[in-house]
Amino acid sequence: MPPVLLAARADAGHAATLASYRDAGGYRALDTALRQRTPEELIQQVKDSGLRGRGGAGFPSGAKWGFMLAPEGRDGGGRYLVCNADEMEPGTFKDRVILEQNPHVLIEGMAIASYAMSMTDAFIFVRREYFEQTRRLEAALAEARDAKLLGANILGTEFSLDIHVHRSGGRYICGEETALLNAFEGRRANPRAKPPYPAVSGLWGRPTTVHNVETLACVPGVVEHGAAWFKGLAKNPEGAGTKLYGGSGAVEHPQLIERPIGTTLRELLGEMGGVKGGRKLLGVIPGGASTAFITPEHLDTPMDFDPLVKVGTRLGTGTFIVLSENDCPVKATLNLQRFFARESCGFCTPCRDGLPYGVDLLARLERGEAQREDLDRIDHLFQIIGPNSFCALAAGAAEPVKGLYAHFRDILEAHVTGRGCPFGREPAELAHA
Amino acid sequence: MSAAATPPPGGVPGRTPPAPTSTAAAPAHPQRALWPDDKAKKRERIVDVLWELQQQRGFLDDEAIRIAGRECDLTPHEVDEVATFYNLLLRKPAGRIPIFVCDSISCELNGAAALMASLARVLGIAPGEVTADGRFGLLPIVCLGHCDKAPCLLAGERVLGPCATDDDDVRNLVKEIGDAAGAARGTR
Ligand SMILES: Cc1cc2nc3c(=O)[nH]c(=O)nc-3n(C[C@H](O)[C@H](O)[C@H](O)COP(=O)(O)O)c2cc1C
Ligand code: SF4
Ligand code: FES
Numbered sequence: 033m034p035p036v037l038l039a040a041r042a043d044a045g046h047a048a049t050l051a052s053y054r055d056a057g058g059y060r061a062l063d064t065a066l067r068q069r070t071p072e073e074l075i076q077q078v079k080d081s082g083l084r085g086r087g088g089a090g091f092p093s094g095a096k097w098g099f100m101l102a103p104e105g106r107d108g109g110g111r112y113l114v115c116n117a118d119e120m121e122p123g124t125f126k127d128r129v130i131l132e133q134n135p136h137v138l139i140e141g142m143a144i145a146s147y148a149m150s151m152t153d154a155f156i157f158v159r160r161e162y163f164e165q166t167r168r169l170e171a172a173l174a175e176a177r178d179a180k181l182l183g184a185n186i187l188g189t190e191f192s193l194d195i196h197v198h199r200s201g202g203r204y205i206c207g208e209e210t211a212l213l214n215a216f217e218g219r220r221a222n223p224r225a226k227p228p229y230p231a232v233s234g235l236w237g238r239p240t241t242v243h244n245v246e247t248l249a250c251v252p253g254v255v256e257h258g259a260a261w262f263k264g265l266a267k268n269p270e271g272a273g274t275k276l277y278g279g280s281g282a283v284e285h286p287q288l289i290e291r292p293i294g295t296t297l298r299e300l301l302g303e304m305g306g307v308k309g310g311r312k313l314l315g316v317i318p319g320g321a322s323t324a325f326i327t328p329e330h331l332d333t334p335m336d337f338d339p340l341v342k343v344g345t346r347l348g349t350g351t352f353i354v355l356s357e358n359d360c361p362v363k364a365t366l367n368l369q370r371f372f373a374r375e376s377c378g379f380c381t382p383c384r385d386g387l388p389y390g391v392d393l394l395a396r397l398e399r400g401e402a403q404r405e406d407l408d409r410i411d412h413l414f415q416i417i418g419p420n421s422f423c424a425l426a427a428g429a430a431e432p433v434k435g436l437y438a439h440f441r442d443i444l445e446a447h448v449t450g451r452g453c454p455f456g457r458e459p460a461e462l463a464h465a
Numbered sequence: 466m467s468a469a470a471t472p473p474p475g476g477v478p479g480r481t482p483p484a485p486t487s488t489a490a491a492p493a494h495p496q497r498a499l500w501p502d503d504k505a506k507k508r509e510r511i512v513d514v515l516w517e518l519q520q521q522r523g524f525l526d527d528e529a530i531r532i533a534g535r536e537c538d539l540t541p542h543e544v545d546e547v548a549t550f551y552n553l554l555l556r557k558p559a560g561r562i563p564i565f566v567c568d569s570i571s572c573e574l575n576g577a578a579a580l581m582a583s584l585a586r587v588l589g590i591a592p593g594e595v596t597a598d599g600r601f602g603l604l605p606i607v608c609l610g611h612c613d614k615a616p617c618l619l620a621g622e623r624v625l626g627p628c629a630t631d632d633d634d635v636r637n638l639v640k641e642i643g644d645a646a647g648a649a650r651g652t653r
Binding site (some may be wrong): 108111119120121122123124125127128153155159160161162163164194195198199200201202203204215216217218219221236238278279280281282286287288317321351353355359364367368370371375376379391 | 499504511513515543551552554613619
């Protein structure tokens with residue numbers, strides 16, 4: 033398979049330059065879009081391509097673009113495209129690699145998307161921890177401006193656009209699109225109530241579309257080679273495009289690879305050298321911290337949105353975390369819950385108070401202080417936190433617990449009957465938080 | 466992968482290009498300033514302004530909050546709502562070189578606890594403390610987006626990993642972090 037998102041490979045130590053991106057066919061799609069297509073045609077093409085959001089929820093991108101066709105908000109004021117490069121979900125490191133290796137594919141995708149949705153301005157919201165990646169992105173933006181691929185009258189057409197980078201201060205909730213908008217505006221980053229959705233009232237109250245880095249990076253390929261081509265990239269009939277798959281945790285060679293969407297976990301893990309140290313596989317969190325565990329019986333499930341839903345989990349970000357036979361899934365879930373509890377924005381009580389209670393119960397289970405009733409208590413707690421919370425952070429936190437109960441009942445029971453973690457005593461852990 | 470995956474040479478065949486797009490569909494904004502007004506533009510910069518103040522002062526004391534407020538046209542209260550929200554903004558001293566150790570899942574599975582413990586021994590401080598000379602601070606942080614480099618840490622503007630976790634390796638790592646920070650500041 034020819035790589036699509038990472039086509040213009042970077043040399044070690046720096047990103048693909050504008051010249052090497054162009055050598056790989058870069059910016060031809062922008063030229064085609066601006067000179068030969070209407071916005072409506074482009075939106076139809078993205079709909080036909082089957083592209084779904086790569087930020088975690090898998091929302092159809094063409095439908096999202098279609099919301100921007102509404103006549104409201106076409107009054108000469110701002111209309112904004114915001115690229116979400118917050119990427120703070122544990123286990124997720126895919127957008128980083130696009131910024132590191134091929135920032136021009138993002139810039140081109142943003143320019144096309146902005147034209148298709150009649151945006152006036154575009155922004156990239158990036159976590160500050162990505163210092164080197166942001167330097168490379170800014171360098172690529174400067175190259176694009178010099179080459180008239182950004183700025184006034186792009187490529188000599190009527191279309192004008194600039195892209196501005198906003199650097200955040202590091203907080204997971206800022207990846208939630210409405211919290212992101214508050215953060216962007218310089219406010220405390222609590223999420224906003226929906227509706228109104230960002231397409232109606234987003235950044236500074238104006239029509240806004242928020243997209244993940246990888247989603248936008250898919251756009252040039254769709255426009256250059258067509259919707260059918262993009263669909264044909266997938267390995268499974270219901271899929272579309274390629275996917276950046278990352279493997280980390282108990283993986284022999286942790287890394288990010290671009291493969292046809294729908295590639296199975298067995299193939300992906302095999303390419304990464306298998307489970308660390310040749311150990312047996314216990315379970316996998318398929319797409320970042322807010323997806324439910326799957327087990328070796330699911331190794332041949334296509335890593336795509338619908339097939340993973342059928343086995344009780346989600347594709348999420350497509351960057352999977354591997355547990356070996358030596359890794360306790362209760363301890364792993366405790367780690368994830370510590371993350372969610374720390375990163376809760378504190379705005380609503382079920383999440384702010386419920387998640388730390390969940391951490392406490394899981395920690396007791398690990399230490400061997402839990403009673404049998406606590407198993408039900410944990411299960412119940414995580415079933416009620418999600419639906420009673422204000423945003424999707426808490427519902428996401430419940431996912432790995434759901435997987436824990438679906439697949440590792442025996443290990444949960446063993447924590448009660450054996451008075452603590454059966455996975456061998458860890459060296460005394462530092463209590464930090 | 467089927468042959469359909471290969472792009473046809475010369476793009477998609479059989480397409481008649483429509484006339485160049487109308488200006489009505491995509492109004493030009495050659496003079497747009499990106500921000501709706503000056504007040505919004507100033508406020509958008511608050512995290513950058515706080516970050517710069519933190520680089521100069523080591524952490525965000527109350528005076529830094531007032532300065533940032535004047536620069537971004539915000540009340541100290543509005544500034545503090547932001548300053549207290551972010552993992553990288555520090556309202557307390559954390560050393561001239563804070564070392565942020567990732568303790569999220571992929572790093573934990575690859576020895577983050579051992580890395581933190583070794584750093585604590587080598588620096589002679591517990592997480593959350595600062596060395597007696599005020600040079601290093603040690604703090605946990607959530608996933609740094611470098612899970613392929615687990616276990617990793619953030620020091621200055623670099624994410625370092627995968628880090629070896631023996632005390633000897635960690636001693637060398639701390640020296641390297643200190644030297645790099647010294648070089649970056651043009652001091653020492
Ligand atoms: C707590 C939370 C954190 C999120 N973090 C991110 C993130 O870091 N990056 C991202 O693209 N989407 C993130 N999302 C999803 C966004 O809200 C939004 O759905 C996404 O950016 C839309 O882009 P897409 O349509 O291209 O997938 C997060 C959602 C939640 C609830
Ligand atoms: S669910 Fe959690 S993160 Fe979301 S608004 Fe409530 S407290 Fe904040
Ligand atoms: S878990 Fe440590 S960098 Fe992602």
